[in-house]
Amino acid sequence: MDFYIVKTEGLKKYYKLGNNTVKALDGVDFTVKEREFVAIIGRSGSGKSTLLHMIGGLDVPTAGEVYVDGRRLSDMNREQLTVFRRRRVGFVFQNYNLVPDLNVYENVVLPIELDGRKIDRDYVDEILEFLQLEDKREALPGALSGGQQQRAAIARAVAARPAILLCDEPTGNLDTAASHDVIGLLRVAAKQFQQTVILITHDNDIAQMADRTVRIEDGRIVNHRNADDGIMTGRNMHGGIMNGGSVLHPEKAGDGYAWE
Amino acid sequence: MLGNNNDRVIRRLAEKSVRNNRNRSLILAAAVALASFMLFSVFTVGLTWLDMYQLQNVRLNGGEFDAVLYGITDGQYEKCMSDKDVLLAGTVGIAGSIEKTETDGTVGAGCIWADPVFWDEIMAPAREWVRGDYPQTEDQVMISEKGLKSAGLEGLDVGDTFSAEYRDSEGNLSWKTFSISGIWKGYGDGGEFYVSEAFYRQSGYELSEVASGRLYLDLKPGIMTSDQQQTFTDSLDLGKQQALFFTGDMGYSVPIFLGLAGIAMVTCLCAYLLIYNIMNLSVAGNVRYYGLLQSVGMTERQIRSLIRRQMCMLGGGGLAAGLLLGGAVSFLLFPSVIRSLGIRSSEVGTIEIVFHPAVFILTAAFTALTIYAGSRKPVKKAVSVSPVEATGYRGTYDRSGYRKTRRGKIFPRMALEQLTRDKKRSTVIMASLAAGMSVFLCLVTLLESEGARSYVYIYRDADMALTNDTLNMDEKDGWKQLMDGDFLEKAEAVEGVREADPLLCAEVMVPWEPDFVEKWLEEFFAMWMYAPYEDYREKYQEHPEDYSTFLIGINESDFDYMQENMDIAVNKEDFLAGKTCVLYRNSLDFTSEQLKGTEVTCALPDDPGETRTFTIAGLTDENYYSGAGSIFPPVIIVSDQVMRDYIADPYVAKLSLFYDETYDEAAEQELISLMESSPDANDFSCSSRLEAKENVEKAQGNMMEVGIGIALILALIGLMNYINTVTGNIQNRQNELAVLESIGMTDRQRNRMLIMEGLFFAIGSLALTGTIGLGVTYVIYQALNYMGAPFMVPLWPMVGMAALVTAVCILIPLAAGSRMARRGSVVERLRESGQ
Structure with missing residues (x-):
């Protein structure tokens, strides 16, 4: 039997807007397997971000249940939810949401420090090196390009070793080349650090890099497509992805990418 | 190019912006209201305090005057009468003294003639009531209730007569019968007998004599620099014995004015910081909005106009609310609180708040100016950002560059980060809090x-x-040992009395010798006597016993106190061993250095061969050691042990009593009973700190309460400023706090971080108050301190204030943070803040 790291049952989120009720999510049943890389696509206002927020415990559903890593989120109070998020979920936002006063290193280790855990410096160094941020350790977010900031945000999400990475339009503010770089890195990083990724995008090209895509429209899931259905994924992609002069070669990392 | 008439659209936008950003608008209007409230109430109540302060001085001085001239020549009188800076010149003449009455052998009260200007105008504000009329005939006297009591004439009324022994200008004593023409009660009365001009004219005294004539001057200028005072003094061309004394508040009028101006300026600074902080936060938080307006075609000028309109609306509303609140607090709440507390209202009357239209106008003008000045920089910031930049503008949050990774615990580090993020703003917040506390x-x-x-x-x-x-x-x-060993023992045994130190005293004579005594007498006559020294030299040489003086014996504690106030160091061992002595200077033009090392010999009048010679170690001005009357030779101060070795049974001239607890009413009452139980109770006189305190408090009226009210308003405003600014600041950090929560910062952790921030603000502002604030306070204090009171920070009010400030610094960010967290889910807050 498959273990679903994320599972939603009849998930609904309704908003009152004047006399109207907006159904952001209208009965979503959705599952994600461990270490799966899933892209949720949909038009603006389709409910994809709302779904991601519900999974991450950032918002409360009107009805239905969310199970993450075997735990029902509705059983947790606010504090437990925050701690759960800190330990089990990593967020990557479209606007990076780095803390502006902290340098890259401090931003990356912030969730670990908040958790009161000892910082594994070797592990953080490995992540920074992996994401090509080793020479930006002491840079403040304001000194970084959009791509670099997003890589720093990914590093922060990965550093606390969460089970799941939730990425809300992580390439929304980036150009095409940087977008591909970031998604490539995200995919490889997830593989390297054994994490499940749920990614939101409205860009089909980006979505095609996932193991599975889920399309959402008007608050309902309308389509699931696996990479095996013929859509190109990182596993069967030819060649490498240019990333700041480095080349990612699929063959070096088994079923993923590896830096050269 | 013709200008577009876009007034309507700008007005609409301004109105909508104010309405839609309700929280921000309220905070801004509240800041303006608080600032104008502070200015209005502090200055209104401050003026009331000043009024009371002046009244207190009038009461304590015993009249409304600025300077007193000792000895009045005709020329000086004419000069004062014609001087345009002299409003009133009241003449007073000392016409001898009443030494005894039939019921009191030691009255020792002066007879004083006051002219109508002094009695009716200068002295009137210090009187509570008068029965009868000022003396017109030679045998009439006017006396205060207190004077009647101290002369043993209690119970007599207007029209009654009494007999008293009177000493005239020649020192002759004679019994006279006086009729009481009036009785009065008031402040500053010392039990004097006011007599008629006719009495004065026959007393043998002249107004030109320093010992008799006094001209009390009420001057037109409220403030006079020392140079102006000196010029005025010089213009009177004073003789050697004459002196012109300015009252404390006139003598120190410039420092007092500067001190009060300093307080007023700090108050204005508080108001400015209050408005500026919030303006800055408000406009900076709205830069994106202005960028958006630019992107749809609004020009810089139009944005300026829009912001100005918003400021006008919020500022106008805030100002009106502040003035109304200030008026309500100053004129209604403040007096009613004092009334309801029942603070000495029966003694000092009701409190009347002084309204001055200038305060109203100045408050409005200053607040408007501050709004304008406070909005200039933020407006500049708003229009200088390009539309594209504006959409991503995050104010000081967009920091670039590199920074070393900091070590240490996460929450203090993040809190410190917050403080150093915008150093200027943090400094302004701390400075405004410190300004409030410093004024307090x-x-x-x-x-x-x-x-x-x-x-x-x-x-x-x-x-x-x-x-x-x-x-x-x-x-x-007639000399009696009123305070013998038994009396001293009983006084010391009174519960609550810690120490009773007698001042020993005995009559001695100082035989003439050509060096020191000659020099001393020459100077004494020049300073104090009208007759030339030559007339007395021979008499003194032959009969020094006729010109006796006092030998004073002091203990070690007295010595230490005397030494502290001398201009020369005196060797304690030599003094206690009887090798040296100290002389009472008696205002003569000698310095300690001049006389140090000179020998002085004294002898007992009854046994002239029994002499003692001491080396003079210095001079003291402490008049506690001075003897009564015109003593030609110096008063010699030696150690009490040396005195007892020399004189078997010296008199106890004075007794200083120290209580365990100051103002111990029970101890005081027991001592008074002890004194009154003496058969010679009338021969004691007594000065008591408790009694004087009650008199001063009565003279002060509600001055202290009003002053405390001002201090509290200012401290409160300082805190409100902090509350307002920090609330605004946290509102602007909504996004950051939501981000931190999204990556796992719990409420408890956020609270810890905010507590740390608050603590840093508290520590910073307390440090500023403890250094700069204390320094400024010291300078202002010394400027106003013409009484020479020691500088002492009241411990408990400051401890209370520090605790309150720390509590507010911690609780306000905590409350603001919690309120923000309750506003919706993390996502909603992130969305609301534009992420």
């Missing part, structure tokens, strides 16, 4: 110094001092 510190310190304690001078800060008045009598036969 300054005012409570000043109020403490204005307290009765500082106005009362008793030797060695004793709680009570008893004096043996019989030693003032000319006839030595």
